Amino acid sequence: MTAPPVFVRGLYEAFEWSMIFYVSGSNAVYFFLMVLGFFALRSHRARQNAEARAVLLNSPLLPEVSIIMPAYNEALTVAQSVRSMLDLNYPHYDVIVVNDGSKDDTMRILIDEFHLCKSTRRIGNAVTQPIRGVYRSRDPIRLTVVDKENGGKADALNAGLNVARSPLVAAVDSDSLLEEDALLHVVEPFIENPGKVLATGGIIRVVNGCSVERGRVTRIATPSRVLPLFQTIEYLRAFLGGRVAFSFLNSLLLISGAFGVFDREAILEAGGFATSTVGEDMELVVRLHRLSRARKTPYLIVFVPEPVCWTEVPESWKVLHRQRNRWQRGTVESLMAHEKMLFHPTFGGPGWFALPYFIVFEMLGPAVEMAGYVFTVAGIFLGIVSVKIAVLFFVVSVLFGVLLSMSAVVLEEFTMRRYPSIKDLARLLAAAVLENFGYRQLLTLWRLEGVWDGLRGKRGWGAMERRGFEQNVQAA
Amino acid sequence: MTLERSDRIAVLSKTLAFGMAYLLAIVSVNRFYLTPRVVSRELSLAMSIAIVQCTTISVLLAFSFCKKLARQVRDSRAARVSPAIREFLALEAAGNDHREDIRQIQAAYPREVEECLVEFLRMVRGGGREALAQLAIDLRLIKQWQRQFRSRNLARRKKAVAHLALVPRKFAGVVLQQALSDPDESVRLHTARHMVSNLEPGELPQVFALVVNGSLVARMVLAEDLRPYALELGREVIPAVLASGKPEAVRAALDVLRAWGKFLPLPQVYPLLRHADPGIRLAALRILPLVPRFPQLEMEVLHALNDPVEAVRAMAVRIAAKFGISNALPQLVRCLHDQDARTAAAAAHALAQLGADGYRILEQEMVSGSQLAASAALEALQRLQTAPAETVAV
Numbered sequence: 113m114t115a116p117p118v119f120v121r122g123l124y125e126a127f128e129w130s131m132i133f134y135v136s137g138s139n140a141v142y143f144f145l146m147v148l149g150f151f152a153l154r155s156h157r158a159r160q161n162a163e164a165r166a167v168l169l170n171s172p173l174l175p176e177v178s179i180i181m182p183a184y185n186e187a188l189t190v191a192q193s194v195r196s197m198l199d200l201n202y203p204h205y206d207v208i209v210v211n212d213g214s215k216d217d218t219m220r221i222l223i224d225e226f227h228l229c230k231s232t233r234r235i236g237n238a239v240t241q242p243i244r245g246v247y248r249s250r251d252p253i254r255l256t257v258v259d260k261e262n263g264g265k266a267d268a269l270n271a272g273l274n275v276a277r278s279p280l281v282a283a284v285d286s287d288s289l290l291e292e293d294a295l296l297h298v299v300e301p302f303i304e305n306p307g308k309v310l311a312t313g314g315i316i317r318v319v320n321g322c323s324v325e326r327g328r329v330t331r332i333a334t335p336s337r338v339l340p341l342f343q344t345i346e347y348l349r350a351f352l353g354g355r356v357a358f359s360f361l362n363s364l365l366l367i368s369g370a371f372g373v374f375d376r377e378a379i380l381e382a383g384g385f386a387t388s389t390v391g392e393d394m395e396l397v398v399r400l401h402r403l404s405r406a407r408k409t410p411y412l413i414v415f416v417p418e419p420v421c422w423t424e425v426p427e428s429w430k431v432l433h434r435q436r437n438r439w440q441r442g443t444v445e446s447l448m449a450h451e452k453m454l455f456h457p458t459f460g461g462p463g464w465f466a467l468p469y470f471i472v473f474e475m476l477g478p479a480v481e482m483a484g485y486v487f488t489v490a491g492i493f494l495g496i497v498s499v500k501i502a503v504l505f506f507v508v509s510v511l512f513g514v515l516l517s518m519s520a521v522v523l524e525e526f527t528m529r530r531y532p533s534i535k536d537l538a539r540l541l542a543a544a545v546l547e548n549f550g551y552r553q554l555l556t557l558w559r560l561e562g563v564w565d566g567l568r569g570k571r572g573w574g575a576m577e578r579r580g581f582e583q584n585v586q587a588a
Numbered sequence: 589m590t591l592e593r594s595d596r597i598a599v600l601s602k603t604l605a606f607g608m609a610y611l612l613a614i615v616s617v618n619r620f621y622l623t624p625r626v627v628s629r630e631l632s633l634a635m636s637i638a639i640v641q642c643t644t645i646s647v648l649l650a651f652s653f654c655k656k657l658a659r660q661v662r663d664s665r666a667a668r669v670s671p672a673i674r675e676f677l678a679l680e681a682a683g684n685d686h687r688e689d690i691r692q693i694q695a696a697y698p699r700e701v702e703e704c705l706v707e708f709l710r711m712v713r714g715g716g717r718e719a720l721a722q723l724a725i726d727l728r729l730i731k732q733w734q735r736q737f738r739s740r741n742l743a744r745r746k747k748a749v750a751h752l753a754l755v756p757r758k759f760a761g762v763v764l765q766q767a768l769s770d771p772d773e774s775v776r777l778h779t780a781r782h783m784v785s786n787l788e789p790g791e792l793p794q795v796f797a798l799v800v801n802g803s804l805v806a807r808m809v810l811a812e813d814l815r816p817y818a819l820e821l822g823r824e825v826i827p828a829v830l831a832s833g834k835p836e837a838v839r840a841a842l843d844v845l846r847a848w849g850k851f852l853p854l855p856q857v858y859p860l861l862r863h864a865d866p867g868i869r870l871a872a873l874r875i876l877p878l879v880p881r882f883p884q885l886e887m888e889v890l891h892a893l894n895d896p897v898e899a900v901r902a903m904a905v906r907i908a909a910k911f912g913i914s915n916a917l918p919q920l921v922r923c924l925h926d927q928d929a930r931t932a933a934a935a936a937h938a939l940a941q942l943g944a945d946g947y948r949i950l951e952q953e954m955v956s957g958s959q960l961a962a963s964a965a966l967e968a969l970q971r972l973q974t975a976p977a978e979t980v981a982v
Contacts (some may be wrong), residue, residue, distance in 0.1 A: 143607070143610070144603065144607060147603045147606050147607060148599065148600075148603045151598075151599040151602045151603055151606075152591065152599045155591055155595045155598065155599050155742075156591060157743075158741070158742040158743040159591070159595070159742065159774050161746075161774065161777070161778060163781070164777065164778075164781065164805075164809045167781075167808075167809050167812045167813065168805070168808055168809060168812075170812050171808040171809075171811065171812055171847055172846060172847055172849065173804070173807070173808045173811070173843055173846065173847050174808070231970070232963070232966045232967045232970045233967060234929065234933070234960075234963045234964065234967055236929075277930075300805070303804050303805055303808065304803065304804070304805050306804050360591070360596070360599065500631070501630065501631065501634075504631065504634045504635065504638070505634065507638060508634050508637055508638050508641070511638055511641045511642060511645070512641060514641075514645060515641050515644060515645050518645050518648050518649065519648065521652070522648045522649075522651070522652045525652045525655065525656065526652070526655070534653070534656055534657070534660075537652065537653070537656055541649060541652075
């Protein structure tokens with residue numbers, strides 16, 4: 113094989129250095145976030161007072177909350193989810209289910225299960241797809257159902273906002289289960305910092321593998337299948353590491369759409385959920401940062417590690433692929449919509465740290481990682497990159513992935529301790545290692561595809577195949 | 589997750605220190621171990637990163653397993669020895685002397701003895717508690733708790749305070765007084781809560797001062813704890829706060845009264861209905877049904893119905909309905925046409941509760957009123973007929 117031209121070698125050398133710089137930078141940032149998350153979490157835990165929390169539940173001074181649950185083709189889980197929402201340990205709340213033009217039996221199930229009748233409840237001014245009707249239950253339960261034409265999740269949330277009357281609104285996915293005390297936990301920052309907190313988000317955990325009875329998780333366990341197990345690690349890493357740290361820096365850009373509480377007035381002032389993106393959760397949070405920073409009003413957007421929202425994660429590669437593609441598109445759309453915040457002096461932490469982090473590592477990360485793999489393999493074939501260096505580089509990168517995943521598991525073990533048995537811990541630790549061989553690379557590829565689709569402006573959600581909570585558990 | 593400034597500084601410092609230690613470990617491994625052995629500088633650096641990462645992973649792994657294992661061992665040990673400890677403690681509380689037995693157990697299982705003793709101190713009152721407190725002194729536990737209170741660790745400080753509040757004040761009163769002025773609010777709150785569960789004469793105003801000067805969370809929590817002392821506080825302490833003229837304190841006291849929901853003889857609430865601060869006017873209006881009805885009530889509510897602040901107007905509407913003030917009908921009709929949807933809805937519900945006259949007005953508004961008024965009237969009438977679950981809270 114002939115030696116490659118000098119400019120190719122030069123190109124490779126430049127690429128190699130930029131890769132080393134990028135990987136070191138990203139590793140350092142991830143590591144910083146994880147360690148910061150660890151110490152912040154421990155400090156937060158030391159401050160917790162479970163007894164005081166139980167007393168708070170009796171207080172009439174607790175703010176009222178409206179839980180908005182958008183539902184689209186959720187016939188399999190909607191009754192159970194609504195029942196679980198109606199059974200939360202919180203004194204003043206109501207539930208608003210928004211049937212977003214479901215094509216299945218969602219609406220009929222809601223009418224039958226909860227004895228709904230038409231209501232004359234006033235509807236606010238936010239523009240949404242036409243409302244077919246507002247229903248309330250004949251039973252003494254605080255449930256309102258809005259039946260509307262299909263307009264997407266953001267549109268459904270806006271319809272819910274129109275009906276909601278409480279000062280706080282919680283956006284909850286209808287395929288999720290909240291723990292009894294979840295609402296109280298997530299409302300706490302609003303009472304700790306009255307008038308300052310705009311939004312709070314809770315931790316999302318994987319329900320696959322757990323036992324669920326009557327809309328409650330009765331036994332917590334790790335999933336036995338590999339795909340949900342890997343996702344369990346991902347969720348732990350994202351929530352306990354990243355979000356805790358971003359929240360600490362008041363630069364949290366994402367409150368998961370599966371469970372977040374917002375100041376209703378703040379959302380209405382900001383113009384409601386954006387219907388033009390599939391990442392309406394992230395877009396809204398970034399917009400809240402932007403508006404508050406621009407107005408120079410003190411504010412907080414907080415992640416609360418305790419409240420647990422259990423969600424069913426995909427068990428098939430196809431559905432996981434669609435989900436990750438959508439998440440990545442949502443990220444790209446949200447970042448592109450607010451790129452003016454980037455390095456702008458007005459926008460402080462979000463503009464100088466969180467947004468660049470998301471752009472450099474979350475948006476461009478997959479492209480850089482893929483380019484790294486391609487160039488390294490090509491370099492080996494061209495004789496420019498030594499196999500030894502390439503292998504070592506790969507090993508270091510994998511080891512770092514393992515370290516981050518393990519740290520997340522250890523963080524969980526040192527602070528929240530939701531997985532009771534040693535067997536669960538062993539499985540999580542094994543998954544933390546194994547997910548770095550193949551799974552992570554595949555996700556990188558899908559995320560890259562998502563970035564591409566996002567830049568091209570591709571729309572649509574793609575269907576999530578539900579199995580139902582109890583079926584899911586039996587299978588696990 | 590919101591942390592206080594001192595905690596934030598501590599978290600950042602620890603993070604930076606940890607990061608520095610990690611970097612230092614990589615540099616040290618590279619410089620002192622690999623550089624003499626590996627020729628390529630890049631390779632040596634990469635290997636040192638890999639070694640430090642592997643070591644960290646192994647340590648994390650071992651540590652988390654050991655911690656979990658230790659917890660399991662501790663739990664099973666506690667399950668094994670606790671029944672015997674409890675038995676001796678019960679006998680001790682009943683007046684028998686088993687100190688030597690307990691001391692012997694303590695030598696082998698100090699944690700379990702401490703946990704059981706605290707459990708008993710929470711349950712036992714009177715002479716039994718006195719005996720157990722004496723036992724705590726003999727076992728040097730009170731000294732230990734007093735030492736723990738001086739710790740910089742917040743959780744340890746709170747735990748110490750919780751334990752010290754269980755023993756008679758003559759043993760731990762000084763420390764508790766110090767804890768009530770701890771720089772950290774969560775410790776102050778924790779102390780106050782534990783003092784309330786075992787309150788001694790003269791401590792009530794001190795604890796109520798925390799309610800008035802503390803955060804909303806402290807107010808909410810302590811208000812519930814102080815509920816049994818409402819009447820006592822309503823005699824002197826609360827009237828003094830309401831008359832103090834300090835807006836924050838007054839608002840806090842009104843919040844507490846609302847939280848209690850108890851009828852208390854507090855005429856001092858009436859002057860607050862004309863307070864300059866709309867938050868205080870709103871809070872005073874809200875608790876009006878909880879204080880004795882004075883002749884000026886109707887006049888004050890009618891005045892509040894013209895308040896420039898929407899929230900105050902909406903509350904006045906509810907209060908007018910609550911007291912059945914029929915003279916308020918014209919103002920309620922005006923409020924039904926208010927631009928603020930909340931005031932309009934409240935007015936509609938108020939009219940619905942004011943009997944035939946209000947009912948007739950709502951029917952008229954459904955036909956001839958503005959869209960907002962008509963929809964509020966329709967909703968109020970429907971709710972009145974059918975929905976017990978959706979009552980308007982005052």
